[in-house]
Every structure is written in structure tokens, then in C-alpha cells.
Amino acid sequence: MSNQIIQGILLGGYYALIACGLSFMFSVMRIINLAHGSLAVLAAYALWFLALRLHVSPFVGLLVVLPLMAAIGWALQRFLLERSARGGALLPILTTFGLAIVIDNMLFEQFGANTRSLAPYIGSLSYDSWEWPGSIYVGKLAVIMFATAVVLLGGLQLFLSRTGLGRAIRATSEDPDTSGLVGVDARRANAVAAAIAMVTVGLAGAFLGMRATFDPYAGAPQLLFAFEAAVIGGAGSLWGTLIGGIVLALAQTLGAQVHPQGFLIGGHAVFLIVLFVRLSMAGLSLRSLLKPPSRSAP
């Protein structure tokens, strides 16, 4: 059992990775990007394509794909989100949902329905493991994934609190108009934030491909996982996302123990329970579940 708990915690690292971009973008731009999961799958396909055709290791491939994802994030903000956000809070939901449909079906058109994986291209890493005391085997990949999540969340936290650009992004997320008065370029801050969010999405896509398989329509479940982890961990800091991811993964592990089809049910159920408890505790004053991570930064 303790073995499963450790595996669950490590899987939580993946959910934190995929959730942090979603929660970050929401905290800065108040937009939930419904194409979030599809973009992660897009990044996984890009890495897979590089590995298959050019024999580039997915880790090296990230050097190409992550800048590309940053560019996509920047373009997404400038050409899609910025424009649709002017039409109210509802239009960005519709725009990003439409984008998700376009991405999913383009991937299907290009690469077909087959499930793919990056595991064959990372050598023995996909099945290597360390033995821990108590004859517990932990996959090296899972540990790397968890460490990446911790480093990424810590890095984001430092970036937001210590750098000028990070402070500009935080100021914009608090109040774009007032921050504009004191010389912050809100458009630039938002575009940079979207680019950063997409870099995290690219990383999450890479780990999705390495630890499991994916297909053109794998984006929707990833979006749901990201959203659930972000909401469960919600209040407070980026570290909440990590806790949210771990809780989600543990609930799924527990669900799988109870019933063969219980993995996903366990995850969704814990999300709804947390939601229900939080809503009944907060009362009607609750405005938003995804609290901005920047608020708690010093």
C-alpha cells in the first residue's frame, strides 16, 4: 500500500505540471484556456515527430519545442485571447474551446487515430527504477517528473516575486488599468505570462508522452486533470497546485483499488467533494475558486 501511495504522490507531480500553466494564466488574465490540454498534446506530438523523423531525443527536442510553445503562447494571447477578452468573460471560453476542436482534429488528420508514446525514445529511463528501503521501487522518470514540477513551481514563484517582469505580471493581474498608470505595459505582461504558461504546457506534454500514451483526442482529459488539480489546490500559492495534483493522484490511485474502472471516477469524485466542501464553507461570498498564486507572494 505504501508503494501505491508513493507512486500516487509522484504522479501528482505530473498533475501539478499540467495544472500550473492553467492556474497561472487564470490568475494573470482571468481566462481559463480550454485549449490547454490540446496544446499539451500538440507539444507531445511535436516531440514524437522530432524523435521519429530526425531521431532527436525528446529531452533535446524540448530545446526546439519549448521556444515554439512560448511563441504559440505569445501569439495566442495577442491574436486570440486579447481580442476575445474585450467581448466579456464568456467569449474567451468559446474561442479557446473552438481552438481545442481545431487542434484535436488537425492532429487526427495529420497523425491518425493511433496512440503514440515517447517512451521508446528515452531509452531505459521509461522503465528504470530505484529501490528504496522497504523494497519499494520508484520509477526514475516519475522522480524526475516530480522534481521538475517542484523546480518549475519554485522557479515561477521566484520569478513572480523577485524580477521586474514578474512584478509587472503580478501588478497586471491585480489591476491592469492602475498598473498601466504607473508604467506597466499590460499587453506585454499578459503576452509574456501566456508564453510562460505555454512553456509549462510544453513540459507537461513531454512528460505526458514519456510516462503514458497519447492520441489526438487526449487533450480533453488533460484539461480536466489540470482544472481539477488547480481547483483542489486552489487557494494560496503555486504550491497549492502541487498539493492539488497529489490529492488528485492519490484519489485516482485509491479509486483504482476499489474498482477496476475507479481510477478516473476517484479523481472526479474527490474534485466534486472538495468543491462542495469549499462552496459550503465559503458561502455565497465566494467569487472565484482559482485564487491567484501571486497574491501570497511577498
Added chain:
Amino acid sequence: MSPVSPVIERGTAISRIAAIAVAVIIALLAIAPQALSAGAIDRMTALFIYVILAAMWNALAGFGGLVSVGQQVFFGLGAYLAIRLADAGLNPFLALFASGIIVGLVSWPLSLVMLRLRNGEFAIGMWVIAALTHLLVNLDRLVQGETGTSLISLNVYDAGTRRVTIYWLALASMSALLAILFGLLRGSTGAAIRAIRDNEDAAASVGVRVTGTKRLLFVLAAFGIGIAGALWLATSITFQPKTYFNVQWTAYMIFMVLVGGIGTFEGAILGAVVFFLIETWFGGTGVWYLVGLGAIAVLFSLFLPRGLWGTIEERFGLRLLPVGYRVTFPGNTPANDGTAPSLEGTTQLQEKA
């Protein structure tokens, strides 16, 4: 403000003609199966279901300000409960409507939690509900997981009777649901609904019961979409959870409403007809058709957020099925309500983003 007292009307000459036209169209559609081929009857039934889906999603998003990407939950649940009720021995045609009513009842407690979420949170929260419901329905032995099952008891009717009966049921459901929505929007609740659509906080501050009104729309949409799901089951007989709980259904609803005109009563109907035609002509192209739908939805939300009908209405001051009030001042041209000082009924659409 003005020495001449304004004239407040609820309709125009054109809208009165339109009302008669609607009655004639429904009557013609009712006798149409006499002249239509079996394939055409099935296609028309699909169109009626699309109109229901578009109108219900529009009621929720366009009027209630609640964008959900999980409406397939009610579609799938409508079909699933119809299977369950028919399996329990209920007449299959009755089961279709009993199922819709149960879906409506189920949606009420659901609304207590979900309506506390805002915007994107509500949107994805509903998606989670849909995913969870799909998984739970899969657990039912009767459904046999993704293998699915079928509405076997419909087979006691011969194919011709079945086809025409489902056609009439779909036509009647569509007309009734549209009439309910129209009545709701034109009545006193309608003023509240439009006030919420335009500015929720302001509406609450003048005493509009925001949550109660939204709940009404949520339950109505669940009921309507549940019936649509049950009708779809009746036309296709087989029930596979994956098909019915597919997010594609919500994608279709969003497409229809965005293209037709979000927040306008006529727009949803127009959008359903446009979608029906596109599907008829390009549905065979498979994946590119879906890419096209997504792309058109993005383009409309970016460049024509009011959709086709919203744009037409604004350009020509046209109201076919008016749900609001229209204020004109003697001396001004009645059609030109963009320049005349006007109250909510006529300006609402200009303010609507």
C-alpha cells in the same frame, strides 16, 4: 426628456407577419411526412433536434450568461434514462418524455452546486460532471460499458410508423420548447433574464433574483437537452455511452449559437439551420468538417460575436419574434431605433457583446 410621449410596442408589423408565418411553417412541417422520403424524414427529425439543442444552449449561455461545455451530460442522461425506463417496461415513446422530466429534476440539485461557480469554472465544472456521469453510466450492467445497448422495445412498431411518429414527436417537442422559452422571455421573467444577461451585478442591485432565474434556465436547458438526447436515441436506436456523452454535442451547440447569434431568440434557430445545411453538404468530409466547425466558431467569436442574426437585427432594426419592448418616438422613423433614445428592449442587443 422629450415633449412627445414615446410609443411602447411589443411587436412590429413584420413581427406580426412572422408570427403567422411561424404557425404556417409548423403546420406545413406537420403534414410534410406525406411528401417526404424516408431519408428526408430522418434528416428533418435531426434538424428539429438541432434546433432544440441550439435553443437550449442559447437559453443558458445567451440569456443566463452560463457557458457550459458539459451539456452533453443531459443529452447522454436523457438517452440513458429512456433506455432504463423502457427496460423497466414503460412504453418507449412515453419513456422518451419521462426521461426528459427526470433529467430536469436531477439538474435542480446539481444547479445548487454548479451555479455557484463562475464563467470558466462553471464551463469546465460541467465538463467534469459530464465525464463523471459517463463513467458511472458505463458501470451499469444494462449498458455493458462502451459496447452499449439499444432501445429494443421500439422494434414492435414497424419502421414506417416509427419514423413518422418520431418525426412528429421531435417537431412537437421543438415547438413546445421554443414556445416555453418564448413565453418565458416575453413574460416578467424575461425582463429579469435580459437584465442578468446584460449586467448581472446591476440586475442584482435592482432586486432581480439572479440565482433563481439562472436556475430556471439551467433546469429548462437540462430538460430540453434531455428530451433531445432521448429523441436522438429513438432515431438511432443504439446507445453507446461514448457517442452520447461526447463533448462534440456541446461543440455543435456552441457552433450553432455562435453562428446564429448568441442571446437572440431567432439566432439559435437560424444557427441550427446553418449547421444542418453545412452538415448535409460537408459532413462527409470527416475530420476537415470538424476542423472547419471549430475554425468558424473561433472566427465568429472574434469578428462577429453577435452572430448572423444579431448582425442582421442590428443593421436593419428587424424583429421577427420580439421578446423585448420597443420604444419609438413619433417623428422618428420607427425602424431606426439605433438613434432614437430607447429603453432596454431596443438597446439590449447593441449593448450585448
